[in-house]
Amino acid sequence: MTLSDVRNQTDLSERVSIDRTGNRILIIEDQPEIRRLLAHYLMTQGYETKTAENGLDALFLLEQWRADLVTVDLNMPIMDGHDFIEKSVIRWPDMPIVVVSGIGAVDQAVDALRIGARDFITKPIENFSLVNNTIEKALEAAELIRQNRDYQQNLEKKVEKRTIELEEIKRQLLYSLGKSAEYRDNETGRHVIRVGKICLLLAEAMGMDSTLAKTFAEAAPLHDIGKIGISDIILLKPGKLTAEEWTIMKKHCEIGCDILRDYSSAKEHDGVEFEEIIRMGDDIGALSLLEMAMVIALCHHERWDGEGYPCNLSGTQIPLIGRIVTVVDVYDALGSERPYKKALSEEICQKILREGKGSHFDPQVIDVFFANINEVLAIKKEWMD
Numbered sequence: 001m002t003l004s005d006v007r008n009q010t011d012l013s014e015r016v017s018i019d020r021t022g023n024r025i026l027i028i029e030d031q032p033e034i035r036r037l038l039a040h041y042l043m044t045q046g047y048e049t050k051t052a053e054n055g056l057d058a059l060f061l062l063e064q065w066r067a068d069l070v071t072v073d074l075n076m077p078i079m080d081g082h083d084f085i086e087k088s089v090i091r092w093p094d095m096p097i098v099v100v101s102g103i104g105a106v107d108q109a110v111d112a113l114r115i116g117a118r119d120f121i122t123k124p125i126e127n128f129s130l131v132n133n134t135i136e137k138a139l140e141a142a143e144l145i146r147q148n149r150d151y152q153q154n155l156e157k158k159v160e161k162r163t164i165e166l167e168e169i170k171r172q173l174l175y176s177l178g179k180s181a182e183y184r185d186n187e188t189g190r191h192v193i194r195v196g197k198i199c200l201l202l203a204e205a206m207g208m209d210s211t212l213a214k215t216f217a218e219a220a221p222l223h224d225i226g227k228i229g230i231s232d233i234i235l236l237k238p239g240k241l242t243a244e245e246w247t248i249m250k251k252h253c254e255i256g257c258d259i260l261r262d263y264s265s266a267k268e269h270d271g272v273e274f275e276e277i278i279r280m281g282d283d284i285g286a287l288s289l290l291e292m293a294m295v296i297a298l299c300h301h302e303r304w305d306g307e308g309y310p311c312n313l314s315g316t317q318i319p320l321i322g323r324i325v326t327v328v329d330v331y332d333a334l335g336s337e338r339p340y341k342k343a344l345s346e347e348i349c350q351k352i353l354r355e356g357k358g359s360h361f362d363p364q365v366i367d368v369f370f371a372n373i374n375e376v377l378a379i380k381k382e383w384m385d
C-alpha cells in the first residue's frame with residue numbers, strides 16, 4: 001500500500017460528504033496532458049473548470065473568473081507555483097490552494113503549505129479519488145472558515161448594536177433622573193435640556209475636547225438632582241425663604257452629590273470631604289459621566305468671588321465644569337417661570353449676567369457666553385417651555 005492509499009482511506013472515512021456541484025476550480029499546470037486529464041476528471045465530478053499554463057496567466061484569469069479553489073503545479077515557466085501562491089494569498093486570502101507536486105519535491109510542497117497552500121497531491125496521479133477527496137476537504141475547510149468569519153462579524157455587529165442601545169438607555173435614564181428633580185418646580189423639564197445644550201456649546205467654544213464636552217453636556221442636566229431631597233414646602237414656597245429654610249434649600253448641592261456618589265469611585269472612600277470631591281473636577285478627563293455630574297451637583301452654586309455655597313470656593317478653585325454650569329443655570333432659570341417667580345425678559349437676564357461677571361461668574365465663561373449669544377438664543381428658542 002502506498003502513502004497515497006493510506007491518506008486516501010483515512011481521509012475518506014473522516015470526510016463529511018457535501019455536494020460541490022458547480023464549484024469553480026482553476027487548474028494551473030504547464031504539462032498539457034496532466035492539465036487536460038485533471039480538467040476532464042474534475043468536470044466529470046461536477047466541477048466547473050478552467051486551466052492556465054503558468055502562475056502569471058492564472059493571476060490574470062482569476063481577476064475575471066473567481067475560482068472557489070485552485071490546484072497549482074510548483075515547477076512551471078514564467079511564474080512558478082511558489083510565486084503564484086505568495087501573490088494570490090494576498091489578493092484572495094479565502095481561496096483554497098491545493099499543490100500538485102512531483103513525488104521528489106516534498107520539500108517544495110512543505111514550503112508551499114508554509115506560505116499558504118491548504119494541501120498537496122503528488123504526481124504522477126495514480127488515484128483520482130484522492131484528488132477528489134483532497135479538493136473536497138479543502139473546499140469544506142474554506143467554507144468553515146468563511147462561516148466562522150461571518151458568524152464572528154455578525155456577533156460583532158450584534159455587540160455593537162447592543163452597546164449603542166445600552167448607551168441610549170443610559171442617556172434616557174440620566175435625562176429622566178435630571179428631569180424628575182426639575183419637574184418639581186418646573187413642569188416642562190426643558191430647563192435641563194437647555195442647560196445641557198448650552199453647556200455643550202460653551203464647553204466646545206472654550207476648546208474642551210469634543211468627547212469630554214458631550215459627556216459634560218449629559219452630566220450638566222443632573223445639577224439639581226439634590227432637589228429631590230428638599231421638602232415641597234420650601235422648594236415651592238411662593239414667598240421669600242426664611243434663613244432656616246434657606247439653609248435647608250442650600251443642602252440640595254450636598255444631597256445631589258451624595259445621591260451620585262453611590263455610583264462613582266468616591267463611594268470607595270465614604271466620608272470623603274466635599275472639597276476633595278470638588279478637586280476631582282480638576283481632571284475631568286479622568287471622570288466618568290456620573291462623577292462629572294457629582295462634581296457639578298456639588299459646586300454649581302459656588303461663586304467666582306467666594307460668596308457661594310456649599311464650600312465657599314473662589315475663582316479657579318471651582319472646577320471649570322462647575323463655573324460653566326453656574327452661568328448657564330442662572331441664565332436659564334432667570335428666563336424661566338417657576339411657582340415662586342415670573343420669567344424675566346431676555347434683556348434683564350443678559351444684564352444680570354453682565355453685572356455678575358467677575359463677582360458671581362467666571363469672567364471668561366461670561367465672555368464666551370456673549371461671544372456665542374446667537375447660538376444660545378437659538379437653543380433657548382428651540383427648547384422653549
Ligand SMILES: [Fe+2]
Binds near residue numbers: 252300
Ligand atoms: Fe441648584
Ligand SMILES: [Fe+2]
Binds near residue numbers: 191223224329333
Ligand atoms: Fe437648574
